[in-house]
Amino acid sequence: MSETTFDLIVIGAGPGGYVAAIRATQLGMKVAVVEKRATLGGVCLNEGCIPSKALLDSSELFAQARDKFASHGIAIDPPRLDLGSMMLRKDDVVRKLTDGIAYLFKKNAIRRLHGTAVLKGKNPEGEHQVEVTPVADGQQSLLDAPPEAVLLTAPRILLATGSEAAGLPGISFDGQVVVSAREALSFDKLPEHLIVAGGGYIGLEMGSVWRRLGAKVTVIEMLPQILPNMDRQVADALYRSLRKQGIQFKLATRINNVRRIGSKAIVEYNDGTGSEEIDCDKVLVAIGRRPMTAGLGLDELGLGLDEKGRVVVDANYQTTVPGIYAIGDLVPGPMLAHKASEEGVVCVERMAGQHSTVEYDFIPGVCYTWPEAASVGSTEEQLKKANIPYRSGRFNFSALGRARCMDESEGFVKILAHQETDRVLGVHILGPRASDLIAEAATVMCFGGTARDIALMCHAHPTLSEAIKEAALDLHKEAIHG
Amino acid sequence: MDIKIPEIGESVRDALLAKWFKADGAAIKKDDPLCEIETDKITLDLNADADGVLSIAVQEGTTVAVGTVIGSIAEAAAKQEAPPSLSATQLADRLLAPASSPTVRREMLENDITPDQVPGTGKGGRITLDDLFARIEERSKQPPAPRPVAVAQQPVVIPETPPVPPATLPPSAPEPAAPADEPAASTYAVSSEAAPAYTAGREERRPMTPIRRRIAERLVAARQQTAMLTTFNEADLSRVKALRSNYREHFMQRHGIALGFMPFFVKACVEALKEFPNVNGSIDGDDIVLHHFYDIGIAIGGEKGLVVPILRNADQMKLYEIDQAIAEYSQKIKTNRLEITDLQGGTFSISNGGVYGSMLSTPILNPPQSAVLGMHAIQDRPVVRDGQIVVRPMMYLALSYDHRIIDGREAVGFLKKVKEYIEEPEELLLEG
Numbered sequence: 001m002s003e004t005t006f007d008l009i010v011i012g013a014g015p016g017g018y019v020a021a022i023r024a025t026q027l028g029m030k031v032a033v034v035e036k037r038a039t040l041g042g043v044c045l046n047e048g049c050i051p052s053k054a055l056l057d058s059s060e061l062f063a064q065a066r067d068k069f070a071s072h073g074i075a076i077d078p079p080r081l082d083l084g085s086m087m088l089r090k091d092d093v094v095r096k097l098t099d100g101i102a103y104l105f106k107k108n109a110i111r112r113l114h115g116t117a118v119l120k121g122k123n124p125e126g127e128h129q130v131e132v133t134p135v136a137d138g139q140q141s142l143l144d145a146p147p148e149a150v151l152l153t154a155p156r157i158l159l160a161t162g163s164e165a166a167g168l169p170g171i172s173f174d175g176q177v178v179v180s181a182r183e184a185l186s187f188d189k190l191p192e193h194l195i196v197a198g199g200g201y202i203g204l205e206m207g208s209v210w211r212r213l214g215a216k217v218t219v220i221e222m223l224p225q226i227l228p229n230m231d232r233q234v235a236d237a238l239y240r241s242l243r244k245q246g247i248q249f250k251l252a253t254r255i256n257n258v259r260r261i262g263s264k265a266i267v268e269y270n271d272g273t274g275s276e277e278i279d280c281d282k283v284l285v286a287i288g289r290r291p292m293t294a295g296l297g298l299d300e301l302g303l304g305l306d307e308k309g310r311v312v313v314d315a316n317y318q319t320t321v322p323g324i325y326a327i328g329d330l331v332p333g334p335m336l337a338h339k340a341s342e343e344g345v346v347c348v349e350r351m352a353g354q355h356s357t358v359e360y361d362f363i364p365g366v367c368y369t370w371p372e373a374a375s376v377g378s379t380e381e382q383l384k385k386a387n388i389p390y391r392s393g394r395f396n397f398s399a400l401g402r403a404r405c406m407d408e409s410e411g412f413v414k415i416l417a418h419q420e421t422d423r424v425l426g427v428h429i430l431g432p433r434a435s436d437l438i439a440e441a442a443t444v445m446c447f448g449g450t451a452r453d454i455a456l457m458c459h460a461h462p463t464l465s466e467a468i469k470e471a472a473l474d475l476h477k478e479a480i481h482g
Numbered sequence: 483m484d485i486k487i488p489e490i491g492e493s494v495r496d497a498l499l500a501k502w503f504k505a506d507g508a509a510i511k512k513d514d515p516l517c518e519i520e521t522d523k524i525t526l527d528l529n530a531d532a533d534g535v536l537s538i539a540v541q542e543g544t545t546v547a548v549g550t551v552i553g554s555i556a557e558a559a560a561k562q563e564a565p566p567s568l569s570a571t572q573l574a575d576r577l578l579a580p581a582s583s584p585t586v587r588r589e590m591l592e593n594d595i596t597p598d599q600v601p602g603t604g605k606g607g608r609i610t611l612d613d614l615f616a617r618i619e620e621r622s623k624q625p626p627a628p629r630p631v632a633v634a635q636q637p638v639v640i641p642e643t644p645p646v647p648p649a650t651l652p653p654s655a656p657e658p659a660a661p662a663d664e665p666a667a668s669t670y671a672v673s674s675e676a677a678p679a680y681t682a683g684r685e686e687r688r689p690m691t692p693i694r695r696r697i698a699e700r701l702v703a704a705r706q707q708t709a710m711l712t713t714f715n716e717a718d719l720s721r722v723k724a725l726r727s728n729y730r731e732h733f734m735q736r737h738g739i740a741l742g743f744m745p746f747f748v749k750a751c752v753e754a755l756k757e758f759p760n761v762n763g764s765i766d767g768d769d770i771v772l773h774h775f776y777d778i779g780i781a782i783g784g785e786k787g788l789v790v791p792i793l794r795n796a797d798q799m800k801l802y803e804i805d806q807a808i809a810e811y812s813q814k815i816k817t818n819r820l821e822i823t824d825l826q827g828g829t830f831s832i833s834n835g836g837v838y839g840s841m842l843s844t845p846i847l848n849p850p851q852s853a854v855l856g857m858h859a860i861q862d863r864p865v866v867r868d869g870q871i872v873v874r875p876m877m878y879l880a881l882s883y884d885h886r887i888i889d890g891r892e893a894v895g896f897l898k899k900v901k902e903y904i905e906e907p908e909e910l911l912l913e914g
Contacts, residue, residue, distance in 0.1 A: 354592075355591035357587075359587075448582060
């Protein structure tokens, strides 16, 4: 094989692409990864999951020091925000992790190319061609940067270019005032008033960060509720909790216009009772993300997209063009990093003839607010709609010893199990460390476990996980502490 | 909508996907024949259950277990099947499957086993890994699964065409691109190792189809496990021929079918069987089983091999009904619609080598039946009648019988009786 010929070319080094590339080399393929960003890890590591969690943890500590230390008997002067240091710590976390992937690439002998990729059809030998053009962004690249455009060939191409923030209709991002989550992770000073357009995961998480650090935050959501796909009880309880933390909400409200005045902006909105205006200095638009398919040369190949601009794939993640595959945010399903990683692994394993599948029923979702909201499986609303007979069990953290000790007594665990078989169909948690607690639920569900199975398992005391056991007991009206 | 290998019969576990009539991605209409599957007993067509676009998961020439999904129909406007999102009906469906674990589910896919094939012994009927391995071991003790026909012809890596979705590959097929697997070429090498290089192209090797393998097994068994003898006679078909030509048109008008020879032979055999019950019997262990019914198998040659569908209670059938029933079976064989129940049972068989022009042959038993009548070509031959040499339409008859249960006297007497009924069909008609 020559320098430019591979078994697989992965376009995009996000959580879908980089994981797929590593798995593919484990399976014996010669792999190249093309990434336009200077660092590996995609949105997730560079401007998504990781930096936002870094800031969420920092801001949570800040809020604790400010609001809770006193009640623990820790008397301190009111804490001062050193935003610069907080951001440096965040950047350091990101750098360590992206360097980690670079190391993994080296270890697995994955050829990395820094540049933009365009599909160029097949060569006479029937192999797909990808043209990689260097990116002149002035950043020092950790990837191999070809001095000029190169043409790579491989029988298989994996598209893993992910998604980008969708803008409000008629209101474009300006990178300073009207921004996406990327900029909201790197504000150089505390906004006075941050308006968040969109009451989804990203909007609520970023809103929480800046609220905890002291900004005034208003969330404007078009729908009459936040987190529309989440179990209603959880979403409603989280809504109340966030309002208590001082985040203001305008639900069922549409943003009609944003006018920039210097470094400020006036947001014009309509909540059904007439048009109103509100001043702010930052507008975070987090109304959703759309697949990033532009510029890849997909049209020229006749590669099929659905009505939402997502790539149409079959059960092998193969697109309508044989030999070209797509995963992650490009294809239907929840836009989650861990979903993309799973698909990446399964996609290349299936290329190698393995019988892998992604078990979509058991993909957990987490909203990293405080309290955290996490869920796996069906919501109560979905079960009702599907006419599936179920029982519900619930346990509040306020009755749990450990949660009391932590002074984190908000929230609850809710378990939905089949009326007859007792099989766990869905678990929804609002509360401290819900993101970690949900793993037990996902495990039980993967193994087809019942609510009674959970109830019969010994859970350590005092831990947060006891809430799951108690909720399972409650499902059969046997809760000890409920 | 998935296309699955249906339940074909009690003892049928796997089937050869012989041929796809439609190409992958073809638009199809409900009830269009999609593919032909072949088992060790019958071949049949699978028809589309819905309008839509066909997606083929298993290539033709592969042997697959009953219940295997071999493709799917993307209905109406629905494009390709996307990674599933949980719809209400899917959710309800999945709740019915026995509980297992991620590893078990993966291994089931790997081994082409569906949850309903594994009895779960775990808590609440869960399928444990041990249960699954026990099932796989049990399966491996059964006669080895036939090698897929197309194995050696499939290229190891198919860069242009989409690989067969691994989830539905049968266990015995090599995985298309698994680098760690033995290359498929080695399978090929084994099968041709005995042949010196210079013979290349002078012969070719093909695995037997399930139906051919079954035929082979049964024929050898018939030879080895019975004491088979054949007795011969000949019959003058003048009267039958005359009857046919006299009543042909009338018969055609009334019953919509030309009166054939076969119904006369069926009737003649039934009457003769009544007189010689052992010929209609069978041996079961140390017992002789006499049947008080007359289920007559009629051997009909099909493209895939000979099949012997059964005329049930032939003694109660009218001549035209026999004719119609045979015509119906021939049609079913042509269109691959023969059902397994059409072939089960049978107390006596008739094989007509005459349609191929055979003058004389010895038919082979169809165990557990004890006798089979062989019909042959009708030829004008000189025979002596009343001291005169005359020309008559003659047919040699052969009766192969299991000497363990039928004595020579009975066999000869039976065949003589058949001859008499054929030569004097009036008696048959008066009786029946």
